[in-house]
Amino acid sequence: xxxxxxxxxxxxxxxxxxxxxGTAPASRSTGDDQETRSRxxxxxxxxxxxxxxxxxxxxxxxxxxxxxxxxxNYHFGDKLGLYREVLxxxxxxxRATNDAARRAGQGQPPEEKLRRYVLIFLQGLLASxxxxxxxxxxxxxxxxxxxxxxxxxxxxxxxxxxxxxxxAELIGGKPTDQRVLRCVASxxxxxxxxxxxxxxxxxxxxxxxxxxxxxxxxxxxAGFSLAGIRAVGRKKSEV
Amino acid sequence: xxxxxxxxxxxxxxxxxxxxxGTAPASRSTGDDQETRSRxxxxxxxxxxxxxxxxxxxxxxxxxxxxxxxxxNYHFGDKLGLYREVLxxxxxxxRATNDAARRAGQGQPPEEKLRRYVLIFLQGLLASxxxxxxxxxxxxxxxxxxxxxxxxxxxxxxxxxxxxxxxAELIGGKPTDQRVLRCVASxxxxxxxxxxxxxxxxxxxxxxxxxxxxxxxxxxxAGFSLAGIRAVGRKKSEV
DNA sequence: ATTTGTATAAAACATCTGTTTGACTCGTGT
DNA sequence: ACACGAGTCAAACAGATGTTTTATACAAAT
Numbered sequence: 001x002x003x004x005x006x007x008x009x010x011x012x013x014x015x016x017x018x019x020x021x022g023t024a025p026a027s028r029s030t031g032d033d034q035e036t037r038s039r040x041x042x043x044x045x046x047x048x049x050x051x052x053x054x055x056x057x058x059x060x061x062x063x064x065x066x067x068x069x070x071x072x073n074y075h076f077g078d079k080l081g082l083y084r085e086v087l088x089x090x091x092x093x094x095r096a097t098n099d100a101a102r103r104a105g106q107g108q109p110p111e112e113k114l115r116r117y118v119l120i121f122l123q124g125l126l127a128s129x130x131x132x133x134x135x136x137x138x139x140x141x142x143x144x145x146x147x148x149x150x151x152x153x154x155x156x157x158x159x160x161x162x163x164x165x166x167x168a169e170l171i172g173g174k175p176t177d178q179r180v181l182r183c184v185a186s187x188x189x190x191x192x193x194x195x196x197x198x199x200x201x202x203x204x205x206x207x208x209x210x211x212x213x214x215x216x217x218x219x220x221x222a223g224f225s226l227a228g229i230r231a232v233g234r235k236k237s238e239v
Numbered sequence: 240x241x242x243x244x245x246x247x248x249x250x251x252x253x254x255x256x257x258x259x260x261g262t263a264p265a266s267r268s269t270g271d272d273q274e275t276r277s278r279x280x281x282x283x284x285x286x287x288x289x290x291x292x293x294x295x296x297x298x299x300x301x302x303x304x305x306x307x308x309x310x311x312n313y314h315f316g317d318k319l320g321l322y323r324e325v326l327x328x329x330x331x332x333x334r335a336t337n338d339a340a341r342r343a344g345q346g347q348p349p350e351e352k353l354r355r356y357v358l359i360f361l362q363g364l365l366a367s368x369x370x371x372x373x374x375x376x377x378x379x380x381x382x383x384x385x386x387x388x389x390x391x392x393x394x395x396x397x398x399x400x401x402x403x404x405x406x407a408e409l410i411g412g413k414p415t416d417q418r419v420l421r422c423v424a425s426x427x428x429x430x431x432x433x434x435x436x437x438x439x440x441x442x443x444x445x446x447x448x449x450x451x452x453x454x455x456x457x458x459x460x461a462g463f464s465l466a467g468i469r470a471v472g473r474k475k476s477e478v
Numbered sequence: 479a480t481t482t483g484t485a486t487a488a489a490a491c492a493t494c495t496g497t498t499t500g501a502c503t504c505g506t507g508t
Numbered sequence: 509a510c511a512c513g514a515g516t517c518a519a520a521c522a523g524a525t526g527t528t529t530t531a532t533a534c535a536a537a538t
Binding site: 057058059069070072073078079 | 494495496497498499
Binding site: 309 | 524525526527528529
């Protein structure tokens with residue numbers, strides 16, 4: 001009895017109306033008129049990030065978005081449809097971070113590529129506008145919903161392959177070398193550790209994601225990792 | 240509407256009977272008689288680790304343990320009471336790992352202390368009998384239940400402080416130095432990355448937790464980290 | 479033999495869950 | 509003027525959920 005799969009994307013009768021988007025929705029008379037649909041997206045992003053897909057109720061989302069209970073089913077087919085759309089924006093944001101890191105590293109020596117990658121990744125991870133999206137993704141890691149597969153292919157794999165390329169360049173091995181993969185895991189894991197989490201908070205790790213603190217952390221990770229990678233490179237290659 | 244707090248440990252009428260434990264429960268007549276209580280503990284440990292506190296239903300647990308729906312409330316007061324007890328065994332296991340790591344490092348130079356710590360931690364993390372317990376804990380990191388505080392104090396803090404001591408010895412700083420704390424985070428994050436997770440699985444990271452693979456991974460983490468720590472130690476100390 | 483305490487079981491309870499329904503309000507196109 | 513579709517709403521639905529109740533079986537103590 002896991003996360004309740006709805007195989008077909010748009011399940012029921014209605015909710016296909018929104019096929020006709022872009023025909024100037026214009027404003028309607030009802031008071032505020034802030035496009036209920038986008039309010040639902042915005043509100044649910046935060047709620048899903050805070051507590052996960054299953055632990056957030058549609059009633060809660062709708063209350064927070066000042067919308068009717070039926071709004072989610074009307075606009076997104078069902079709860080999973082809404083979640084899918086929220087996670088798609090997360091995927092896009094992550095891909096944008098990937099591309100930015102790639103661009104920043106172009107023409108640079110591998111050491112500098114790694115430094116810039118870590119910094120940009122960390123900025124993307126902790127920048128206030130993206131932080132909820134990344135927490136969302138972190139949730140998928142522990143409680144995969146049917147959306148995870150698409151996300152891994154579109155976001156994680158390109159990122160890991162890029163990192164593997166850098167590391168391979170640094171230690172002079174194939175990107176599929178076990179040593180390379182372990183180094184990639186080491187770099188990546190250090191980065192995501194800086195996502196806010198309740199245990200760190202209880203330990204008194206008061207890491208404030210200000211630009212300068214983020215740079216500091218990025219410098220640490222890059223320096224730590226470059227030394228680590230070089231050390232690994234000095235050892236004999238394995239199968 | 241989070242995980243449903245039950246402030247008092249043993250909430251209702253019954254379930255305090257088990258105060259009188261140890262008076263030889265003996266066996267009763269009903270067929271198998273395998274101590275329903277311990278069956279519930281065993282079964283729910285796996286279920287909670289797989290899907291988290293909230294996503295597992297008491298009916299499911301009871302079905303898997305071949306017990307009545309009321310069994311949980313009878314033996315543990317309520318669902319959270321069962322969870323609390325399961326997590327207590329996890330805490331104990333983790334503390335045992337801590338102690339083992341400490342003993343193994345006694346009288347060793349700090350480099351060797353770190354190597355042994357990482358190995359023992361990883362063994363504890365991935366040994367088949369403890370693996371579910373650690374996944375359980377990993378869940379608390381993302382979705383804290385009321386049980387988290389006790390766990391952090393009893394397990395995580397001693398461990399982090401021990402690691403901080405080693406690192407401080409290596410780079411010659413105070414255990415509260417920012418550089419030290421960042422190194423601790425680096426070491427710890429690399430270790431927990433080796434817990435099985437769906438994203439790694441989808442990426443084709445087929446890490447089998449055999450003893451030799453675990454040793455391999457521990458060697459990597461220790462070597463990588465020692466080089467990293469030394470590099471950090473070469474830099475000027477910060478506030 | 480009776481009482482007492484422990485353990486189990488089936489059924490019921492109250493609440494919460496995602497979803498659906500049917501009515502109603504508008505603007506727009508004819 | 510009219511029909512139509514888009515969007516919203518209150519109410520209801522069916523199923524799941526944690527918990528409680530009531531009844532019963534049994535062993536040990538009295």
